[in-house]
Amino acid sequence: MKPILLCLFLFISSYLSAQIIKGRVVDSKTGQSLPLANLMLTDQGSPLLIKYASSDTAGFFGFSSIPKGKYSLTITLMGYQKVEKILLINENSAEILELGHILIPEDINLLQEVTIMGGTANFSTKNGQIKIGIANNTFFKSASNLLDVLRKLPGLQVSQDGTIQMASRATPTVFVDGKPINMSNDEVLTYLNSLSPDMVESIEMINQPSSKYDGEYQGIIDIRLKRNLALGLRGIYNTRFQQNNYSLLDNNLSLVLKTPRFSYDFKLGHAYGSTYYQYYALQYLANSNALITDTRTITANQNFNAQAAVTYELKSGQNLEAFVRTNQVNRNAISGNQLLTQTPDLDYTLNLVKSDNDARPKQRNYAGGLNYNAQFKNSELHIISTLAQIDNRQTEDIQNRNIFKNELVNYWKTNSRNNILIRTLQADYIQKTGKGKLEFGGKYAYNSTQNNLRYDTLANAVFNLDPKRSNQFSYHEHIAAGYLFYTGQLDKISYSLGLRTEHTVTVANSVTTGILTERRYLKWLPSLNLTYRINNSEQLSFSYSKRLTRPTFAALNPFRFYYSPRHYWIGNPYLQPATTNLFALSYSRKSLNISLNAGRETDVLARYPEYNPETNELIFLGRNLPYRNFANLQVSSPITVTKWWRMNNNVSFNYNKELTPYFGQTYQIPVYDYKINGSQVFTLKDWLIDVSYTYESKSGNGLYIFSPIYGVDFGLQKTWLKNKLNTKMTLYDAFDNIKRRLIFREKHIINNDMYHYNAARRLVFSLTYNFGSSTYKAKENKKNEDENRAN
Secondary structure (H helix, E strand, C coil), X not given: CHHHHHXXXXXXXXXXXXCXXXXXXXXXXXXXXXXXXXXXXXXXXXXXXXXXXXXXXXXXXXXXXXXXXEEEEEEECCCECCEEEEEEECCCCCCEEEEEEEEECECHHHXXXXXXXXXXXXXXXXXXXXXXXXXXXXXXXXXXXXXXXXXXXXXXEECCCCCEEECCCCXXXXXXXXXXXXXXXXXXXXXXXXXXXXXXXXXXXXXXXXXXXXXXXXXXXXXXXXXXXXXXXXXXXXXEEXXXXXXXXXXXXXXXXXXXXXXXXXXXXXXXXXXXXXXXXXXXXXXXXXXXXXXXXXXXXXEEEEXXXXXXXXXXXXXXXXXXXXXXXXXXXXXXXXXXXXXXXXXXXXXXEEEEEEEEEEEEEEEEEEEEEEECCCEEEEEEEEEEEEEEEEEEEEEEEECCCCEEEEEEXXXXXXXXXXXXXXXXXXXXXXXXEEEEEEEEEEEEEEEEEEEEEEECCEEEECCCCCEEEEEEEEEEEEEEEEEEEECCEEEEEEEEXXXXXXXXXXXXXXXXXXXXXXXXXXXXXXXXXXXXXXXXXEEEEEEEECCCHXXXXXXXXXXXXXXXXXXXXXXXXXXXEEEEEEEEECCEEEEEEEEEEEEEEEEEEEEECCCCEEEXXXXXXXXXXXXXXXXXXXXXXXXXXXXXXXXXXXXXXXXXXECCXXXXXXXXXXXXXXXXXXXXXXXXXXXXXXXXXXXXXXXXXXXXXXXXXXXXXXXXXXXXXXXXXXXXXXXXXXXXXXXXXXXXCCEEEEEEECCCCEEEEEEEEXXXXXXXXXXXXXXXXXXXXXX
């Protein structure tokens, strides 16, 4: 680590000047600004891409830190002709090269085409990565927040509880402006819900992160906020009201002030209301009777979050950022549970146990950091430091009563405490070398958790400590990493090579059992990408990467967490990290994108059920499966039918095969499935109507069969007050069909049929109001993948 960090600073001294290019893209006929135009700055003597940018909502764009040379500026936008300009920067050039208004003429042939054609200005691919414009994109106008936008994107699956997965079943990390955000899982969902589509310039989906990214990143969703250039104050107020079984109100306010040297950013959010969840299971017991579990949970929320950040521009191209953030979660989850023991034909109830659980989870999340960013003539330096503390507390009052006998079966109380402290330091250096670019850097992270779970059971009118279920557990983790990454160009072929190494030391201490587990492991994570540019609108890419998945902190804790009195899961401190080798081949032509992904994951992190016939308990245990093989084919393309009717359809075909040892047998069941999602968007004068749909075929894994599922949403959107006010009304899951149903394959082991229901059918009204004159964009806080594992 020390040699790497030393090298980073030795490169700084000779690069202290920078050139800036500015301009505005406008329609040559109407003079109106053109947002989200694609601008590429390339070296005139070679096809090497120097910079890439998109115009903001006012048509403005800018490039910074441009060295002396002769460049070609190419501007493209769907529905308009391509424009190229030659730029020369030498010692006589002004520090700011102002290009003024760049006039873009319409493409008459394209606009007159009324048959089905591919394309939207907001869809492009580069090196196998998909970039989708969000603001002013018709397909996303009726979405009430950014989480709804993600549900419409190709290769993503967003469940009703907010869980996001890519096609390879990997959970992606959320970035903002090229950096991971400083939030826990709950905060990420709150943040995505607080962003309206018109606040986001574009989203880049990286299905196969290279070696320059942390090994933990299985996939990346990079949210690019709108570009802003002007000084002054800007504010955005966003509110969202949701009604289903219960109501929920979200309010978010964002204020940004930019002065010549300072930028101030303040965000405040509040969520108030309740959500609903149901778990239902039908299980046939060893004695042939049937056990029905019906759990219904109402969670009241009173949550606050606040964030303050300041950025100081030391000199042109160099700035220092400092931030503090807090998230205060206060919930009261009231669960009513019924355990019915019935005859096999379900005609007669033999026993009924009613359970009431009053849980009060609280979280106090505090984070702060200091970051340094510098752009020199031919190089960049980024240093990120973060300190975060996540403090979780929860109490439960659980009573189980036999209704037939009118007696209290058992009564227990729990008190759990979970403290997580995360410390990180990261440095990245980028150096242009001839026709290529060299990147290297290092990172150190130290994470520690302290956990205490206490059960007190009522006996003889006195609550006594239950030693079988109470537990104390501590976990310490040290991660040191370094990487080297190079990108280059050979004629029409661009390539990148990378190698990352991560050394991890973990110490898990189960204080209750007196077991101390220490592990050390070194992982080498290479990556490769080759992209062949067939022509300006067509390319073919191949990539390979090796990635690492560490278990979450909760999955390592050996505690019992109850869904119902006879259904709970236990963490496993002996879990090993999983390793994935992933290959990808992608082809793109204009807005059409086809990708094939395949790979193998070893030491797969999974949770499998174990049934105890004596107690009728269903226990989910964390474990490592030997391996799984997977593959998927994805096809996506927006289509314009007429000026008032557009559609976007995404389809994926998936294959998954897990090697699952279970109760003395090894299951290797290949699973094939497909998923379809899309939108039909109609523009009628000032109104926009969106009909969105999703369908998932029958699927599963080594132990469970997943039933098919589908949902249909209807959205209506309109802007007011010269686009300052945006209103949206959306009916989600109109036919109330989204229930995640799982059926156990081997009924001779466990005959279980269950489903999870999150009350997806709901009516949502959202309103976004923009005020102030500035268009400056504040960056989100930086983070690392360790905080994603905190929840």
